[in-house]
Amino acid sequence: MFETRWTEAVMGLVLAIGVAYVGYEVNRRQKKLREIFYVLEGEDRAIFEQLEEMVNSGVLKPDQRPAT
Template sequence: MVFDRWFGSFTEVIAAVGTAAVLIYLGYAINRRRKKLQDLFYVLGPDSTLMAEHLEELVQRGVIRPYREPAAV
């Protein structure tokens, strides 16, 4: 029987199922946290990202200067 070749006892089955459940949960939790961080920090869409890259290039070439906060008086 195939089951007997894979698992020697009932406890091995429980351990394998438990391990699989933990791995599935960890994958779900990591994906959920990654999505939450993306929603929080990735506020620019594809068009805005392209525009920001172009502005960075203009700053590096010296065409424009980056914005600096005015000194407090």
């Protein structure tokens, strides 16, 4: 009887640690991806969106010069 409770407690603890680790790992990987891909923030992001909207509406035209 005591052995069954002890085993259940250990299994519950291992499960809780496993779930916590998975949550930590997901959070860590999301943070890493944000650091890589979210390079434009705040004011820079707003300026980029305005320029992109101007290009899409035809006010500005993309540079057509060949690369050197």
